[in-house]
Amino acid sequence: MATFKAIRIDKADKGTVARLTQFDEADLMDGDVTVRVEWSALNYKDGLALTGKSPVVRRFPMIPGIDLAGTVEQSSHPHWKAGDKVICNGWGLGETHLGAYAEKARVNGDWLVRVPDSMSVRNAMAIGTAGYTAMLAVLALERHGITPASGPIVVTGAAGGVGSVAISVLSKRGYEVIASTGRMSEADYLQHLGASEVIDRNELTGPAKPLARERWAGGIDSVGSTTLANLVSMTKYRGAVAACGLAGGMDLPTSVAPFILRGVCLLGIDSVMCPIELRRAAWSSLVSDLDSRKLSEITHEIGLDQVFDRGSEILEGRIRGRIVVKVA
Structure with a gap:
């Protein structure tokens, strides 16, 4: 598809403005892996970016969203091939690199972690x-x-x-x-x-x-x-x-x-630029040490169009547990 659904943040006369729109695939940033994003999550930093209450976003236009999980669509990276299920957290997503609140993302393959075999893509973002x-x-x-x-x-x-x-x-x-x-x-x-x-x-x-x-x-x-x-x-x-x-x-x-x-x-504890070995260790431990039933109980699901309101709520401390965002 030449265009896809995405949340876009632009500079405005006073601060920034965020809206749900169509984004041109040709305008994605450089990277050796293109991911069809299926799920994302809502984090405190995402709330700051969406509301403009803190200068989280460093370039414009920006697609916010610091978490994504989905399926590799195209890859020239030696470790990834089409069909692989992957996670990407941090590395400047939603800040300096176009982020997760979009149906597609193009990223550096070195940023990716494989979704553990026993974990669904949705649960990967419930964790996020x-x-x-x-x-x-x-x-x-x-x-x-x-x-x-x-x-x-x-x-x-x-x-x-x-x-x-x-x-x-x-x-x-x-x-x-x-x-x-x-x-x-x-x-x-x-x-x-x-x-x-x-x-x-x-x-x-x-x-x-x-x-x-x-x-x-x-x-x-x-x-x-x-x-x-x-x-x-x-x-x-x-x-x-x-x-x-x-x-x-x-x-x-x-x-x-x-x-x-x-x-x-x-x-x-830095999650953004954390070395890949520590990331893999953390995700591996989450498979065994996070009760999937409890994860389900603390997780709420929303669509892309709902992140604007929930972004304000997370800054006000009114969100319990985790919010997953259905992107695909």
Whole structure:
């Protein structure tokens, strides 16, 4: 097809404008693999791009969407052939490279990961960047030496995509999980995912003490700012916190005390440019350690035309779990 359905973001007199339109295949960017996109997902970064509330988009016009899964249509890359089922997360999709909210994408074959044999293309996007990032964080804690015997793990932004998957995976791997949320009405949901305790995020939003009472062996944080500062100050001796988000802000008002007096480590989790070996390890672990029934329960499906409204909702913290976007 010469044209295909896509969401396009353009510069406007004031900010940007996003609309669902037809996009010319000839205007796709360079790449050695063309993918027929079947499913995508809605992430916090996608909400920022769609609403223009943060300068996520670096070139115009842009097709947003940082996650895609689908079928290879054409390939000159030695590792991929027509018919292969593939996943692409990050690498500038939806920011500097035309992204996933379109029926076709052309990308660098080195960016792709094969959809695991036992996983559907839809479920790959139900997991998406959020779930893959959560698994990267879990693996980072374990590489640091944090085990279930070390003590509880706190997960912030618990009802969101990263938090929901992190709780489910940690619980499956035998950890005691403390879920922190601003929506205490979601306590039953979080406990069903595997949280043994649910705390109000207000316990972590005040000014952080240099050293507070030790409460957990580690944490997975998607909020940043004072929440992350409080997490670090409450982490036990030689514990670690994996930081992977900034929903609460980019600042980090903390002190060096937890690092030099308790030996706490702050582990940065980057999902965008993450090496391919770590990506494959994360996706492989997700096959065995993410309960498919729980994944189904936390996933909601929408069409391309619905991402505009839901993009605003995800920025307002009103989305529970994961949203998959049916593209094809």
